[in-house]
Amino acid sequence: xxxxxxxxxxxxxxxxxxxxxxxxxxxxxxxxxxxxxxxxxxxxxxxxxxxxxxxxxxxxxxxxxxxxxxxxxxxxxxxxxxxxxxxxxxxxxxxxxxxxxxxxxxxxxxxxxxxxxxxxxxxxxxxxxxxxxxxxxxxxxxxxxxxxxxxxxxxxxxxxxxxxxxxxxxxxxxxxxxxxxxxxxxxxxxxxxxxxxxxxxxxxxxxxxxxxxxxxxxxxxxxxxxxxxxxxxxxxxxxxxxxxxxxxxxxxxxxxxxxxxxxxxxxxxxxxxxxxxxxxxxxxxxxxxxxxxxxxxxxxxxxxxxxxxxxxxxxxxxxxxxxxxxxxx
Amino acid sequence: xxxxxxxxxxxxxxxxxxxxxxxxxxxxxxxxxxxxxxxxxxxxxxxxxxxxxxxxxxxxxxxxxxxxxxxxxxxxxxxxxxxxxxxxxxxxxxxxxxxxxxxxxxxxxxxxxxxxxxxxxxxxxxxxxxxxxxxxxxxxxxxxxxxxxxxxxxxxxxxxxxxxxxxxxxxxxxxxxxxxxxxxxxxxxxxxxxxxxxxxxxxxxxxxxxxxxxxxxxxxxxxxxxxxxxxxxxxxxxxxxxxxxxxxxxxxxxxxxxxxxxxxxxxxxxxxxxxxxxxxxxxxxxxxxxxxxxxxxxxxxxxxxxxxxxxxxxxxxxxxxxxxxxxxx
Numbered sequence: 001x002x003x004x005x006x007x008x009x010x011x012x013x014x015x016x017x018x019x020x021x022x023x024x025x026x027x028x029x030x031x032x033x034x035x036x037x038x039x040x041x042x043x044x045x046x047x048x049x050x051x052x053x054x055x056x057x058x059x060x061x062x063x064x065x066x067x068x069x070x071x072x073x074x075x076x077x078x079x080x081x082x083x084x085x086x087x088x089x090x091x092x093x094x095x096x097x098x099x100x101x102x103x104x105x106x107x108x109x110x111x112x113x114x115x116x117x118x119x120x121x122x123x124x125x126x127x128x129x130x131x132x133x134x135x136x137x138x139x140x141x142x143x144x145x146x147x148x149x150x151x152x153x154x155x156x157x158x159x160x161x162x163x164x165x166x167x168x169x170x171x172x173x174x175x176x177x178x179x180x181x182x183x184x185x186x187x188x189x190x191x192x193x194x195x196x197x198x199x200x201x202x203x204x205x206x207x208x209x210x211x212x213x214x215x216x217x218x219x220x221x222x223x224x225x226x227x228x229x230x231x232x233x234x235x236x237x238x239x240x241x242x243x244x245x246x247x248x249x250x251x252x253x254x255x256x257x258x259x260x261x262x263x264x265x266x267x268x269x270x271x272x273x274x275x276x277x278x279x280x281x282x283x284x285x286x287x288x289x290x291x292x293x294x295x296x297x298x299x300x301x302x303x304x305x306x307x308x309x310x311x312x313x314x315x316x317x318x319x320x321x322x323x324x325x326x327x328x329x
Numbered sequence: 330x331x332x333x334x335x336x337x338x339x340x341x342x343x344x345x346x347x348x349x350x351x352x353x354x355x356x357x358x359x360x361x362x363x364x365x366x367x368x369x370x371x372x373x374x375x376x377x378x379x380x381x382x383x384x385x386x387x388x389x390x391x392x393x394x395x396x397x398x399x400x401x402x403x404x405x406x407x408x409x410x411x412x413x414x415x416x417x418x419x420x421x422x423x424x425x426x427x428x429x430x431x432x433x434x435x436x437x438x439x440x441x442x443x444x445x446x447x448x449x450x451x452x453x454x455x456x457x458x459x460x461x462x463x464x465x466x467x468x469x470x471x472x473x474x475x476x477x478x479x480x481x482x483x484x485x486x487x488x489x490x491x492x493x494x495x496x497x498x499x500x501x502x503x504x505x506x507x508x509x510x511x512x513x514x515x516x517x518x519x520x521x522x523x524x525x526x527x528x529x530x531x532x533x534x535x536x537x538x539x540x541x542x543x544x545x546x547x548x549x550x551x552x553x554x555x556x557x558x559x560x561x562x563x564x565x566x567x568x569x570x571x572x573x574x575x576x577x578x579x580x581x582x583x584x585x586x587x588x589x590x591x592x593x594x595x596x597x598x599x600x601x602x603x604x605x606x607x608x609x610x611x612x613x614x615x616x617x618x619x620x621x622x623x624x625x626x627x628x629x630x631x632x633x634x635x636x637x638x639x640x641x642x643x644x645x646x647x648x649x650x651x652x653x654x655x656x657x658x
Contacts, residue, residue, distance in 0.1 A: 149537065151534065151536065151537055151546065151547045151565070151567060152547040152549070152563055152565050152567070154483070154485070154549075154561075154563050156483070156581075158583070158588070201530040201551055201655065202551075203551060203553055203557075203559045204559070205480065205557035205558070205559060207480065207556065207557050208478065208480055208585045217480065218480045218481040218557075218558075218559055218583065219559065220481070220483075220551055220559045220560075220561045221551070222530055222531070222532060222549055222550070222551040222561070224532055227536065228532075228534035228536050228547075229534070229547075230532045230533070230534060230547055230548065230549045230563075231549070232483075232549045232551070232561045232562075232563055233561075234481060234483050234559075234561055234581075234583075236480070236481050236583050238480060238481070238583050238584070238585065238588065239588065239599075240586070240587055240588060240599050240600050240601055241601055242599065242600055242601040242602045242603045242604070243588075243599050243603075243604065244603070244604065248588075252485075252563075254487070254547065254563075254565050254567045255567070256537045256567065257569070258569055259487070259567070259568065259569060259572075259577075270568075270569050270571065270572050271569050271571055272569055272570055272571040273571045274571045274572075274573070275571070275572065275573065324655070325655075326530065326653070326654075326655065
């Protein structure tokens with residue numbers, strides 16, 4: 001069976017799809033997700049892979065005409081959740097940029113629509129960072145009981161800013177830095193600890209954003225999780241251009257038996273016997289994982305339920321920062 | 330001139346005094362600060378240094394009889410602030426364990442008393458960690474402008490728990506982990522950034538404290554500082570016994586020009602040109618610094634004003650965690 005794929009937009013992580021091209025995947029058509037979205041980078045990468053998709057101006061026209069098995073949704077961020085709703089209504093599986101919605105209303109609609117098609121239509125948010133070797137290794141170590149019971153968590157997201165497209169500069173189209181960047185760490189924490197969030201307080205600032213309008217360059221969240229587990233998260237777009245890598249992702253899990261850290265793309269565990277550096281597992285492929293679910297060959301590690309839940313928590317964190325209030329989750 | 334010193338208690342960091350013994354210092358007498366406080370460890374260390382102080386049962390009797398220039402106060406934590414009030418009333422300079430009070434009432438009294446004797450009587454909280462090479466180096470780099478304007482801060486305090494004395498197990502005598510451990514990081518942030526705190530939210534937990542009663546083993550704070558600067562702090566007593574060092578102190582300062590980190594007792598700066606490891610300065614001596622102020626030979630880096638201010642912020646953070654409310658500072 002060949003999976004027919006359409007791609008909407010090229011403002012997110014369509015690279016996950018290009019990384020997992022195979023005999024089973026046929027990219028039949030592409031379109032912008034909003035009028036004027038420049039999809040030339042996507043087209044040129046497809047051509048490099050000898051793929052010549054049909055090009056549509058309107059994504060809805062494309063989906064109706066092509067009737068794909070899968071739609072990859074990664075346009076300007078405020079539209080991803082709306083297009084996901086359309087996909088669910090049309091019965092098309094969706095590989096969708098995170099956050100899967102930039103407001104609570106869209107998220108609620110997605111949840112309602114998904115309830116109706118659960119078991120028939122599948123979708124996955126692009127929490128691709130879970131598949132990085134160091135996070136897979138951390139997850140495995142925690143599941144093995146190596147750190148005991150998790151009691152305290154700190155996560156860090158730090159990115160270089162550079163020059164971002166115009167739609168990053170408006171909250172309406174961007175969604176906010178906590179929901180665009182911080183959401184990854186919100187996902188790691190839930191995914192690895194298996195704990196639910198109870199409340200969040202957060203702060204953020206646009207000062208020093210190098211002409212990026214409403215984009216927040218700094219932010220921090222304090223989460224209460226089940227069983228009195230406490231988690232902090234800092235997010236920033238101030239990683240200097242001279243840094244070796246684009247991102248400085250970190251996760252520190254303090255357990256009753258050991259402390260586990262993901263830092264500098266390494267996994268370090270300190271326990272009763274000392275400090276140990278762990279060999280990381282191989283990189284995973286989120287789109288391949290998603291396809292395996294569609295094809296009935298496996299279970300995708302990122303579920304629709306988690307995609308909804310983590311987006312909800314991220315929106316709560318943004319609300320906390322916007323209103324400077326503690327928000328119950 | 331010889332400085333006559335009395336020591337009250339041995340439940341804190343009197344080691345700073347022993348590290349700075351000199352011709353100028355004469356330790357004339359010691360006493361417990363609360364009935365039954367075992368001061369044998371202090372006495373045995375003094376004997377090793379060929380010092381045979383007079384021993385009193387009652388610290389007030391000692392201070393009245395000996396009329397020292399300086400009193401070192403480090404008894405059970407809830408008493409340090411009360412004895413500091415006595416010292417200020419008696420016109421005796423004090424080198425006092427942090428927090429300088431474990432409740433707002435004592436702190437207010439200290440502030441009032443200090444206002445009356447300002448310029449004549451001096452005191453310093455034992456923020457000795459400022460004098461560690463890596464923190465002195467970080468301070469110097471920030472002052473040099475190396476990181477630009479600070480926008481985001483994360484601090485970490487992580488200690489081994491082991492077996493703590495009984496008075497650690499009661500909030501009334503211990504004060505709480507945020508005010509005993511977290512206070513150091515609250516001090517670093519203010520000292521290095523020169524920014525004031527505006528508000529704090531915090532969480533804490535006693536779960537997994539290995540039979541330590543009311544002692545919190547985990548906690549976290551989210552601070553709002555001036556100019557929309559955001560700071561997070563995690564505190565834990567879960568550092569595994571197998572770890573190389575007792576503490577895992579960290580500070581990450583994200584600036585508009587660079588990111589500066591104190592981690593693993595090293596100072597690392599990432600800027601436009603890459604990542605650089607900085608040679609740390611020499612270790613400083615807080616008691617020597619304090620003595621120099623008393624002797625008119627210099628200015629002590631930790632002022633009475635800062636000692637009061639940082640203790641106040643720590644008490645606000647504890648209140649936030651106790652009440653699960655955002656507390657204005």
